[in-house]
Amino acid sequence: MEKQFVLKAKTAVKRVAAISAGATMMGATMMGAVAADLGDYPTPFVADGELNGMVVVGSASSAGDIVGAGDLISTLTQATVSASGSTTSTEGGEDFEVAFDTTFSASNYDDEDIAGLIDGEVEFDDETYDVHEEIRVGTGMKLLISGADNEEDFGTTVYLGTDDASNEQFGYRYVFDSNTSAITSGISSNDTLTIDFLGSTIELTALDTTDEITFNLADEVSLFAGESTTVNGKTVTLKNVATNKVVVDVDGVQETVGQSAETVNGIKVKVHETFDSDNLADRFAVLLVGDDITQSVDDEDIFEMFGLTDDADENPWEWDIAVSENATHIGVSYVYTSDDSGDDFPPYALGESLTLPNDFGAIVLDSLTNDDYTRVTFDFGQSRNIGGTPQDVITVSADRDDAFLMEDTEEVDTFYIYEGADNATGLIVAYKDSDGDWNTATLADSDGSTVNSTANIAELVYGDGAADDVDFTVTALDIGVGHEIQLPGISSDMPSLNFNTSIVSSEFVLGTAEDDETSNEILMGTTDVSSRDFDNLFADGIIIYDPEQNADGAGKIVIDYPAEAVDGNVIVTGPGSVTTSLVYSSVTVNSVAGQSVIKLDTEVTDPASRNLILVGGPAVNRLTAQAMGLNYPTTGAESGIPEGAALIRLVENAFGGSNSALVVAGWEAEDTRAATSVLQNYRSYANSLNGRMEVQVSGTSVTAVGGDVATE
Numbered sequence: 001m002e003k004q005f006v007l008k009a010k011t012a013v014k015r016v017a018a019i020s021a022g023a024t025m026m027g028a029t030m031m032g033a034v035a036a037d038l039g040d041y042p043t044p045f046v047a048d049g050e051l052n053g054m055v056v057v058g059s060a061s062s063a064g065d066i067v068g069a070g071d072l073i074s075t076l077t078q079a080t081v082s083a084s085g086s087t088t089s090t091e092g093g094e095d096f097e098v099a100f101d102t103t104f105s106a107s108n109y110d111d112e113d114i115a116g117l118i119d120g121e122v123e124f125d126d127e128t129y130d131v132h133e134e135i136r137v138g139t140g141m142k143l144l145i146s147g148a149d150n151e152e153d154f155g156t157t158v159y160l161g162t163d164d165a166s167n168e169q170f171g172y173r174y175v176f177d178s179n180t181s182a183i184t185s186g187i188s189s190n191d192t193l194t195i196d197f198l199g200s201t202i203e204l205t206a207l208d209t210t211d212e213i214t215f216n217l218a219d220e221v222s223l224f225a226g227e228s229t230t231v232n233g234k235t236v237t238l239k240n241v242a243t244n245k246v247v248v249d250v251d252g253v254q255e256t257v258g259q260s261a262e263t264v265n266g267i268k269v270k271v272h273e274t275f276d277s278d279n280l281a282d283r284f285a286v287l288l289v290g291d292d293i294t295q296s297v298d299d300e301d302i303f304e305m306f307g308l309t310d311d312a313d314e315n316p317w318e319w320d321i322a323v324s325e326n327a328t329h330i331g332v333s334y335v336y337t338s339d340d341s342g343d344d345f346p347p348y349a350l351g352e353s354l355t356l357p358n359d360f361g362a363i364v365l366d367s368l369t370n371d372d373y374t375r376v377t378f379d380f381g382q383s384r385n386i387g388g389t390p391q392d393v394i395t396v397s398a399d400r401d402d403a404f405l406m407e408d409t410e411e412v413d414t415f416y417i418y419e420g421a422d423n424a425t426g427l428i429v430a431y432k433d434s435d436g437d438w439n440t441a442t443l444a445d446s447d448g449s450t451v452n453s454t455a456n457i458a459e460l461v462y463g464d465g466a467a468d469d470v471d472f473t474v475t476a477l478d479i480g481v482g483h484e485i486q487l488p489g490i491s492s493d494m495p496s497l498n499f500n501t502s503i504v505s506s507e508f509v510l511g512t513a514e515d516d517e518t519s520n521e522i523l524m525g526t527t528d529v530s531s532r533d534f535d536n537l538f539a540d541g542i543i544i545y546d547p548e549q550n551a552d553g554a555g556k557i558v559i560d561y562p563a564e565a566v567d568g569n570v571i572v573t574g575p576g577s578v579t580t581s582l583v584y585s586s587v588t589v590n591s592v593a594g595q596s597v598i599k600l601d602t603e604v605t606d607p608a609s610r611n612l613i614l615v616g617g618p619a620v621n622r623l624t625a626q627a628m629g630l631n632y633p634t635t636g637a638e639s640g641i642p643e644g645a646a647l648i649r650l651v652e653n654a655f656g657g658s659n660s661a662l663v664v665a666g667w668e669a670e671d672t673r674a675a676t677s678v679l680q681n682y683r684s685y686a687n688s689l690n691g692r693m694e695v696q697v698s699g700t701s702v703t704a705v706g707g708d709v710a711t712e
Contacts (some may be wrong), residue, residue, distance in 0.1 A: 029336040039690030053611030058621030068676030092577040101148040104141040116576025130177035138168025149540035153341035156687035160365040161347030173331035211299040224243030226281040341469035361574040371561035381554020391418040416671030461623035494540035495525030510555025541566025608657030617665035
């Protein structure tokens with residue numbers, strides 16, 4: 001838990017506020033809007049491109065809390081910059097879109113695609129050879145999702161992983177474009193070939209057609225007689241030089257060494273070149289010095305350079321070597337199947353990079369193509385007075401106005417499904433039009449022979465105004481026993497939602513009975529999710545929330561539909577690549593002149609008057625304690641904050657008013673800092689925040705607290 005100690009917090013807070021006010025312009029109007037859930041962040045703290053709240057840190061907060069508060073302010077100020085359009089650009093890198101649960105297309109990127117890769121020549125025995133570098137992405141790479149992989153830990157986050165280690169995944173090659181037979185036959189320890197490999201220079205002493213290479217592993221040092229250098233903690237001194245041999249001293253042990261390696265006091269030494277002179281002080285030598293002079297490696301050996309270990313359980317990289325006259329390359333390849341959060345090398349979350357050795361390049365799932373969702377909820381066991389007649393109904397609602405287009409005419413946010421009188425008129429859809437009058441339409445005839453007999457009875461309207469992507473269709477009907485209702489997806493890749501409902505004691509229930517989980521109760525495409533007790537992300541971005549928990553009682557289904565099919569934006573970078581940037585077609589910047597951006601908890605006299613972001617736990621921030629219903633200060637387990645983690649909690653109608661408070665509180669200051677980082681990068685964590693009023697943060701991992709889903 002954050003310990004109670006006081007820094008010069010007030011001065012630090014004033015400095016953060018001054019820097020923010022001087023460096024960034026923010027909006028001036030303060031409104032009282034309330035965010036529906038964490039997925040709406042930075043709403044309500046920024047509304048209509050203007051600042052609509054304030055950050056509050058505890059007067060007893062640590063420096064980490066204050067820095068985290070500054071990170072939040074930087075994000076809020078960015079959010080006050082509104083733009084009519086934006087695109088993501090990659091300078092010196094290659095970006096492309098990949099569908100969820102889909103293996104990548106094999107691609108080899110060279111200097112025309114990625115900045116900093118070599119396309120040139122090397123020299124050997126006075127001959128030049130064409131060479132180039134390439135970064136390779138293979139069909140073993142895949143975007144992993146919880147729905148397809150039945151992986152609870154994935155939740156609503158997309159992961160960059162590897163599907164099959166037998167297929168090429170991610171790697172690098174130094175490729176010889178010329179015939180290498182002369183190099184293969186002529187290379188030796190005395191006639192070496194130097195190449196730039198993964199951004200470093202290596203000296204090859206053998207290139208064998210058995211797909212084996214040998215290279216100098218030792219440090220190359222140049223010394224005049226009498227000079228010293230330190231290698232592996234030992235002092236190596238050049239005492240004298242003759243033609244092709246030297247006298248060296250290693251921590252007091254002296255020996256004569258030639259062009260064959262000798263071990264001197266635990267250090268291997270070999271003469272590379274000598275320069276003799278009549279004057280001892282002018283004598284000079286180039287030595288190879290180290291634990292080993294050379295190393296030979298074969299194709300598929302563990303890659304141990306640049307500090308990587310020789311333990312395959314701790315190192316997923318292998319040598320990728322092929323030596324033949326017209327097809328020679330030397331490279332590295334990632335060879336681990338990373339498809340489970342418990343793997344030694346787990347998949348990479350949104351924004352994390354799989355990096356080549358020596359930090360030469362990387363592949364990253366940078367962002368998603370769409371974060372515009374409509375939440376649709378099916379509530380079973382409901383009753384409603386429809387046109388003066390009580391009906392047992394399934395209530396179908398959305399989290400935004402005019403989400404459904406009814407019979408191609410009326411837009412509503414709620415409609416109802418019920419059985420006709422005495423089961424005689426089949427399955428009925430009812431809704432209220434703009435005049436407040438009830439309208440009904442037959443979704444299916446009583447005998448089940450005609451389903452969806454009226455075209456486009458209910459459709460989901462998207463942000464682009466299209467309403468022909470998801471229809472509500474009865475695919476099977478057995479009056480009095482059960483119905484199967486289907487919602488086709490946006491595209492052929494998006495699975496359809498299929499669920500079964502029955503009439504039990506005159507009310508609709510999910511499945512065949514209340515609290516009685518049955519197989520195939522809820523299907524996403526052909527995947528039975530009825531017993532899954534976690535949030536599921538499927539192809540094209542469709543999300544179904546905790547099916548098992550939501551099936552309690554009569555049951556409900558909570559599902560998010562994206563405005564368009566969601567893909568992942570993947571970026572491959574190299575040694576000359578730079579960070580991606582956002583380019584806005586038009587920008588509006590609002591001013592924050594004269595506004596309070598950040599305060600101490602002791603400086604806030606009326607917390608109910610503003611939307612507040614409360615940074616720091618109840619041990620250091622009085623308003624955090626008050627918002628959490630605790631006494632100040634509250635420490636340890638009594639705070640309700642898990643040890644080694646942090647909570648982000650949205651409190652509506654905080655402090656008895658109509659505004660919101662966002663609690664960002666960790667067990668330690670570093671945990672609070674991790675939570676502020678999540679909010680700072682809220683776009684990357686959108687799927688983990690959507691529908692949640694509270695989440696737990698552990699490092700870069702975000703999980704729901706209590707499986708809570710925010711609904712109207």
